[in-house]
Amino acid sequence: MSDRVVPPAARRRRRPTKQGVVLSEELIVETAMRLLGEHGAEALSVRRLGRALGADPSALYRYFRDTDELMLAIADELIGRTLRAWHPGGDWVADLRDLGLRMHAGALAQPQAAVLSSYRVTGRAYEIQAVETALGVLRGAGFPDAEAVRIYHAFVDQALAFGALDSANKALPKAAREAEAAVWRATYARLPADTHPHIHATARHLVTDMRHSSYPAALDLFLTAAAARLAQLTAAEDAGPV
Amino acid sequence: MSDRVVPPAARRRRRPTKQGVVLSEELIVETAMRLLGEHGAEALSVRRLGRALGADPSALYRYFRDTDELMLAIADELIGRTLRAWHPGGDWVADLRDLGLRMHAGALAQPQAAVLSSYRVTGRAYEIQAVETALGVLRGAGFPDAEAVRIYHAFVDQALAFGALDSANKALPKAAREAEAAVWRATYARLPADTHPHIHATARHLVTDMRHSSYPAALDLFLTAAAARLAQLTAAEDAGPV
DNA sequence: TTAACAGGTCAACGGTGTTGTCATAAGGTG
DNA sequence: CACCTTATGACAACACCGTTGACCTGTTAA
Known part of the structure; x- marks a missing residue:
């Protein structure tokens, strides 16, 4: 069943879903991005997306071959937004x-x-x-x-x-992210000076610095x-x- | 059931599985890395790992609280290998x-x-x-x-x-990687000078340079x-x- | 020798992506 | 207007997934 997806140009009939929503590639990408933004990465699944759209999950497969293709559509939109904002x-x-x-x-x-x-x-x-x-x-x-x-x-x-x-x-799931922050505070910051002199000496800096991205620093060095x-x-x- | 995992030091009894395998943290990590290497990231699941080990999937939960903890163990083993080779x-x-x-x-x-x-x-x-x-x-x-x-x-x-x-x-799957290389040769290298002067002027360099990792260059700049x-x-x- | 219990097994739960099949409303045609 | 085709949404099912509570049994310490 490889002809499940109809190319966007050929779409003509727009039958509304049971709940009255008229689907489209744009609406799906838009809704997916909203879901991601509102409820985090783990909130994006075909089933949840279908529910958020008011459509059966399987209806999405009329627009995207699989979840990977949906991801790429989202990514493409992302590149465009970045580029349009840069002058x-x-x-x-x-x-x-x-x-x-x-x-x-x-x-x-x-x-x-x-x-x-x-x-x-x-x-x-x-x-x-x-x-x-x-x-x-x-x-x-x-x-x-x-x-x-x-x-x-x-x-x-x-x-x-x-x-x-x-x-x-x-x-990362929220629990995992919090666990990582805790590692710096609870594990690294408590290592004794005699076995880990360098970590011990810089512990204060590690706890504050490792929380943030190092990209700005790396970019400036570059x-x-x-x-x-x-x-x-x-x-x-x-x-x-x- | 939060005491499912017994700290490694306290492990003493090592009952073999039905198929005669004696489990251990090391064996599990090792097998997981082998699975990853042989069959790709999507081949690593608790159930598949259990099958590869000759044990019930749920037995792994005696060694790792969840899949995330297993991932961390794999990550650490990777660090260890690098570190041992560096002097x-x-x-x-x-x-x-x-x-x-x-x-x-x-x-x-x-x-x-x-x-x-x-x-x-x-x-x-x-x-x-x-x-x-x-x-x-x-x-x-x-x-x-x-x-x-x-x-x-x-x-x-x-x-x-x-x-x-x-x-x-x-x-990446082989086909996708080859497709990417082709993009540089077939798409970028053929853009005309009037619409894309900079790409056109450097096309030769793009084709050869973009094939390789830029990490050595980035590292030296750093x-x-x-x-x-x-x-x-x-x-x-x-x-x-x- | 025996009793405790670590650790392996089983079955089940609620989730996931995906697909084959069916029903129906939209849209073109006469 | 009525009819036919077919695009597209809905449904049900499949094969997975991580995880857990209950059970069972071999190992080990006393």
């Missing part, structure tokens, strides 16, 4: 910092979509647009092509990787190093022959 | 680079386990040992406590995040920035009052 201003370091933070925040806004989509190359419109723009920022800053690609690659993977890591953590690299490259160019 | 030599930059590359390689060696465990704080023995050692390297290098924790946090999260990202990609930060800190200290 480069001319300072390449500031622009990249802004883009990175927006990608990270966008991932955290829909953690479980981010977890599933971060490591995929879609080749779709929004992604291409993002690559083009980011590369433009780096080349405009003065990076030679090969270097621009290297920096771009590291930058985007870092944003995606941290986005996924922090999203995965955020998507941008610092990238700027240094650019300075180094242009200096070599100025000194050398044409 | 710091005194140069903090070289040591951290080596540790980062080993963590990344360790994740790729067990991609399925890495994907599931990278974002967990276990509070178990190996993890504690890893935190202690890495903090020691940074404090030994001269970072003040708060800064050592910040750098440590960014470093370890970066290694885990890239490890998970690249693992997830590696664990270490460069960290070293610069240390120099800056010690310079300020030398200049200022005692």
Whole structure:
């Protein structure tokens, strides 16, 4: 039964469900995102989504082949939102910092979509647009092509990787997340100085620091190093022959 | 029934299962990792694990409170393997680079386990040992406590995040991975210069560069920035009052 | 030798994604 | 307007999943 899903363009009849709701791809994605936002990652299941929509769970399979396809639709919408909100201003370091933070925040806004989509190359419109723009920022800053690609690659993977890591953590059941916070307070903060001198000495910092994402710090280190690299490259160019 | 799990130290009787297997925490973790490696993440369930062990699924609950605790045990074993192979030599930059590359390689060696465990704080023995050692390297290098924790946090999260990202990609079904490579060759490399000038200009580099992990590059940028930060800190200290 | 009990087994519960089948309302056609 | 086709929603069932309470039995300490 592989022809269960009808391509969106071919949809014409919109029979309402028993409860009077007229389904559509958009409505389903929208409702799924609302469920995720309101009740967390574990609240999203085909059955719950069906209930929230006022439709039989199996009706969703007329719109998405499986849950994975639904996740990708959510992820795609996410990329679009991030990109639409970003407006480069001319300072390449500031622009990249802004883009990175927006990608990270966008991932955290829909953690479980981010977890599933971060490591995929879609080749779709929004992604291409993002690559083009980011590369433009780096080349405009003065990076030679090969270097621009290297920096771009590291930058985007870092944003995606941290986005996924922090999203995965955020998507954890509440009990597990609280247990992790407790580990820092109850286990690490109580290790004695004689067996674990370094943890003991920094325990206070560990408890406060490990609660938050390290992405902003990592991003700033990244941008610092990238700027240094650019300075180094242009200096070599100025000194050398044409 | 919260006393279902008996602490490992208190275990004494080891009744074999119906099929003659003598269970243990180690055997369960080992078997779980083998299942992950052989049949992918979706092959790991309590019931399948029980079958693979030759025991009733519910027997596992004598060793782990729930599946989450089992995941943490797997994560810790992964850390342990990496840690045992790492021997710091005194140069903090070289040591951290080596540790980062080993963590990344360790994740790729067990991609399925890495994907599931990278974002967990276990509070178990190996993890504690890893935190202690890495903090020691940074404090030994001269970072003040708060800064050592910040750098440590960014470093370890970066290694885990890239490890998970690249693992997830590696664990993709073969067809999907090939499709992704094709996207760079067939879609990105063919975009015309007038609509996508930056992608067009760097297409050659994109095709070759995006195939590989960007972690080594990101790690080197990270270490460069960290070293610069240390120099800056010690310079300020030398200049200022005692 | 025996009594306690750790630990393996069984059966059941309420959840999950998914699919084969059926019924029916929407929409085109005459 | 009536008729026919068919898209699409509903239903029921399947095979899983994690988890738990009750039971049973081999191991071990006394």
